[in-house]
Amino acid sequence: MVANPKMNERENILGRIREALSVPAPVPGAHSGEPPHAVSECEAATHIPEWLPRVGSTFEERLALFRTNAAELKADFVLLDSPEELIAKLREIAAAESWKKVATHSNALTDGACDALDLPVLRTDNGYDPRDMETCDAGISACDALIAQTGSVLVTSQSAGGRALSVLPPHHVVLARREQLLADLPAAFALLKTKYAPGYPSLISFITGPSRTGDIERILVLGAHGPKKLTILCV
Amino acid sequence: MTPAASQFKKNAIALTADLRHRALIRTALKKYEVVRDDKVSRFQNWQSARQSAAEIKWDAVNHLDAHLIEFARNLEARGTQVHWASNAAQAREIIIGIIQERKAHSIIKSKVMTGEEIHLNEALEKAGFDVVESDLGEYIVQLRHEPPYHFVFPAMHLTRGEISDLFSKELGTASTDSPEELTMIARRVLRDKYIAADIGISGANFGIAETGMISITENEGNARLTCALPKVHIALMGIEKVLPKLEDLALFLPMLATAGAGQVMTGYNTLYGGPRQPGEADGPEAFHVVLLDNNRTQLLADPEQRDALHCIRCGACLNVCPIYKNIGGHAYGATYQGPIGAVITPHLRGLQQWKHLSFASSLCGACTQTCPVKINLHHHLLQSRRNAIAQKPVWWEKPLFQGLAFLFNHAGLFSLGMKLGRIGQVFYPLVKGTRLDPASAWTKSRELPKIAPQTFREWWQTRK
Ligand code: SF4
Numbered sequence: 001m002v003a004n005p006k007m008n009e010r011e012n013i014l015g016r017i018r019e020a021l022s023v024p025a026p027v028p029g030a031h032s033g034e035p036p037h038a039v040s041e042c043e044a045a046t047h048i049p050e051w052l053p054r055v056g057s058t059f060e061e062r063l064a065l066f067r068t069n070a071a072e073l074k075a076d077f078v079l080l081d082s083p084e085e086l087i088a089k090l091r092e093i094a095a096a097e098s099w100k101k102v103a104t105h106s107n108a109l110t111d112g113a114c115d116a117l118d119l120p121v122l123r124t125d126n127g128y129d130p131r132d133m134e135t136c137d138a139g140i141s142a143c144d145a146l147i148a149q150t151g152s153v154l155v156t157s158q159s160a161g162g163r164a165l166s167v168l169p170p171h172h173v174v175l176a177r178r179e180q181l182l183a184d185l186p187a188a189f190a191l192l193k194t195k196y197a198p199g200y201p202s203l204i205s206f207i208t209g210p211s212r213t214g215d216i217e218r219i220l221v222l223g224a225h226g227p228k229k230l231t232i233l234c235v
Numbered sequence: 236m237t238p239a240a241s242q243f244k245k246n247a248i249a250l251t252a253d254l255r256h257r258a259l260i261r262t263a264l265k266k267y268e269v270v271r272d273d274k275v276s277r278f279q280n281w282q283s284a285r286q287s288a289a290e291i292k293w294d295a296v297n298h299l300d301a302h303l304i305e306f307a308r309n310l311e312a313r314g315t316q317v318h319w320a321s322n323a324a325q326a327r328e329i330i331i332g333i334i335q336e337r338k339a340h341s342i343i344k345s346k347v348m349t350g351e352e353i354h355l356n357e358a359l360e361k362a363g364f365d366v367v368e369s370d371l372g373e374y375i376v377q378l379r380h381e382p383p384y385h386f387v388f389p390a391m392h393l394t395r396g397e398i399s400d401l402f403s404k405e406l407g408t409a410s411t412d413s414p415e416e417l418t419m420i421a422r423r424v425l426r427d428k429y430i431a432a433d434i435g436i437s438g439a440n441f442g443i444a445e446t447g448m449i450s451i452t453e454n455e456g457n458a459r460l461t462c463a464l465p466k467v468h469i470a471l472m473g474i475e476k477v478l479p480k481l482e483d484l485a486l487f488l489p490m491l492a493t494a495g496a497g498q499v500m501t502g503y504n505t506l507y508g509g510p511r512q513p514g515e516a517d518g519p520e521a522f523h524v525v526l527l528d529n530n531r532t533q534l535l536a537d538p539e540q541r542d543a544l545h546c547i548r549c550g551a552c553l554n555v556c557p558i559y560k561n562i563g564g565h566a567y568g569a570t571y572q573g574p575i576g577a578v579i580t581p582h583l584r585g586l587q588q589w590k591h592l593s594f595a596s597s598l599c600g601a602c603t604q605t606c607p608v609k610i611n612l613h614h615h616l617l618q619s620r621r622n623a624i625a626q627k628p629v630w631w632e633k634p635l636f637q638g639l640a641f642l643f644n645h646a647g648l649f650s651l652g653m654k655l656g657r658i659g660q661v662f663y664p665l666v667k668g669t670r671l672d673p674a675s676a677w678t679k680s681r682e683l684p685k686i687a688p689q690t691f692r693e694w695w696q697t698r699k
Contacts, residue, residue, distance in 0.1 A: 002400040003668055003697050007603045008305075009319040009320065009321050010319040012319075012321055013303075013321060013474065013526070013528050013532065014300050014303065014304070016532035016535075016536075017299050017300045017303070017474075017532055017535060018527070019536070020532050020535035020536035021297060021298075021299065021300065021535065023536070023538045024297070024538060025293070025296075025297060025539075025541040025542065026538070026539075027290075027293060028286070028289035028290055028292075028542065028545075028609055029274070030632075042416070047283070047287060048284075048287060048482075048485055048486045050279060050280065050283075051278060051279055051280045051281070051283045051287060051486070052278060052279065052284070052485070052486070052489060053277040053278055053279065053489070053499070054277075054279050065428055069340065069499065072499075075311075076557050077539060099670065105516065124517065125516060125517035126516075127517070128516065128517070130430050130464055130517075131430060132431065134426070150341050150489065152500055157511075157512070157515045157516070157517075157518060158514070158515065162463075162515060162516030162517040162518065163459070163462065163463035163515075163516075163517050163518050164459075164460070164463040164517055165516070166459075166462065167456045167459040167503075168460065184485070185484075185485035185488065186482060186485040187490065188485070188516065189481055189482040189485050190483065191483070192481070193481065193482075197446075198312065198446075200313075200446060200448070200508050201508070201512065201515070202313070202507065202508050202511060202512045202515060202518055202522075203463075203505060203506070203507060203508075203512065204448075204505065204506040204508070205459065205503055205504070205505040206488070206503070206504040206505070207502070207503060208498075208501065208503070208504070209502055210502075211454070211455055211456035211502060211503075212419055212454050212455065212502050213371045213372075213454060214388070214399055214454070214496070215370070215371040215372035215389070215418075215453050216371070216390070216393075216395055216414040216417055217262070217263065217394065217414060218262075218266065218267075218391070221414050221415050223418070223419075224371055224418055224421075224422065224454070224457070225369065225371075225422060225426075225455045225457040225459075225460055226455065226456020226459060226460070226502075226503070227456070229351070
């Protein structure tokens with residue numbers, strides 16, 4: 001049937017795959033001749049946390065690890081004791097960098113903080129013009145989690161004001177709560193599942209440090225296309 | 236010799252003698268092993284991580300049909316259009332079709348190695364579209380009209396001076412020797428392109444069957460912008476990139492970062508599960524995923540080398556390869572350089588045309604040892620040599636070995652041969668280095684060892 005060539009290619013490809021797979025391959029690490037055995041993915045998956053970099057079990061250990069990772073990544077991490085302190089810190093950064101306009105989205109943490117800045121605010125919630133966001137000095141967003149193991153910030157298009165807010169402005173400020181600090185990557189994926197499945201946001205991103213490149217002589221430069229600075233304020 | 240083989244030989248000979256070029260690669264890769272080892276040591280057990288990664292990939296590739304069906308079904312359920320392309324021409328046609336249907340003109344691309352494989356840029360330009368690469372390294376090689384030099388570090392072969400000259404010539408900027416300033420020039424130029432572009436084209440590092448998402452790993456944020464601002468996002472992905480479960484990424488993301496560039500995690504690891512969903516602030520109206528075969532099923536049909544489809548394109552095998560370090564990336568003349576390129580190119584583009592790559596190896600095994608998903612790279616090079624010869628034997632090899640067997644089986648003839656060899660050696664300097672030299676391939680760069688004045692048998696006799 002030539003009626004639907006698109007469907008044909010799907011069938012052609014799947015047909016070639018099935019034909020190819022009719023001859024079994026030796027298991028990974030085995031020498032040829034050994035019979036293949038079905039690898040249990042669940043078995044591999046349950047052990048993953050044991051192979052990955054070590055994370056301590058207490059909150060203090062996780063916090064210390066996140067701090068070390070963030071410093072290594074050249075991200076600023078500040079732990080604050082109250083929402084008032086967070087607002088004060090944000091105002092301090094705004095003054096130091098003489099922000100004129102910021103972009104953000106509506107959220108329990110961002111609302112109060114951004115209102116306190118006394119600056120023009122672009123909110124992404126109901127759509128926005130990217131050229132308008134281009135003129136903002138900072139993007140202020142919430143997040144889903146912080147990951148101690150890697151120093152990453154987990155954001156999604158639902159939790160952090162869409163896709164561009166965390167990459168377009170030159171400074172990305174993340175506002176997080178202490179409870180959001182997770183131990184490791186497996187915990188982060190487990191969180192995504194319980195929080196969103198099956199209606200996942202269209203974008204899920206692990207942000208690890210400010211935008212960077214080493215494409216010129218392998219020398220590290222920050223702010224290749226995304227933010228030059230990443231600040232994580234945690235209450 | 237095929238054109239690809241003679242080109243390779245010519246390049247390799249010239250580049251091995253080019254000390255400046257070799258020094259450049261060495262500086263670029265000098266720090267790699269140190270930072271990589273540091274990050275490897277943070278794993279509680281890197282070897283077990285490699286074994287798990289190999290097992291997950293084995294499962295993915297050996298049940299590819301089921302995973303692909305699940306992957307496509309889940310993508311489609313969230314409004315993504317999935318296309319299937321058997322070869323490069325079909326993939327180009329599908330992509331150009333989507334762009335034309337949108338009456339779009341300007342395209343921004345983040346790094347797509349499969350795009351290099353199908354010569355997408357040339358096709359898009361020929362169709363009259365404006366295409367700009369947004370990854371800094373890719374942007375630089377695009378301005379130079381060159382293919383990437385390394386599939387992870389595309390502009391590794393250039394100095395800041397050369398890049399500054401390039402920018403001055405192409406963009407009219409003032410010359411500078413600061414990598415920072417050069418990066419900022421590219422940032423300014425490309426910012427406008429993202430906002431103006433109608434179409435964003437990306438690749439995919441992984442496809443997640445369970446949830447119907449693609450995962451893109453990058454450091455610069457250029458893929459994030461490419462997939463955020465244009466109205467249409469097209470992702471081109473090889474069919475072998477599927478992983479069964481979302482949580483498999485908990486292992487693969489840090490391993491890719493560690494093996495690829497000695498990072499704990501790459502700057503941005505992003506999953507895309509569809510176009511803009513109801514209630515979201517931004518994102519493309521349409522999301523297309525183009526699945527590309529282009530002879531991957533051919534490689535799948537070889538159970539012995541099937542594990543080459545486990546590759547996560549981290550580039551680690553290039554970084555440790557003594558051949559790559561001497562001849563660099565362009566000499567290969569293939570989309571995928573280094574050991575993995577030498578293994579898969581004969582499958583993707585023809586064994587007889589590309590078998591020379593399997594011979595360009597010292598078989599030291601550094602690639603196999605470093606590969607995060609345990610691909611048996613150097614053994615595959617040996618198998619390709621065997622397959623190439625079995626398919627097309629060299630006519631003089633068999634009579635040569637038959638002759639030798641005859642000689643070794645006749646003691647008298649053998650000792651006569653030894654004597655003649657010693658006599659011949661006296662006259663050898665007369666032909667050495669001339670066209671008559673039977674050992675010219677060897678003596679071009681080395682001395683021929685002297686035959687011992689006495690054979691073992693002669694010595695044994697004197698001993699009695
Ligand atoms: S073959 Fe292994 S080491 Fe080489 S690029 Fe692929 S995954 Fe990395």
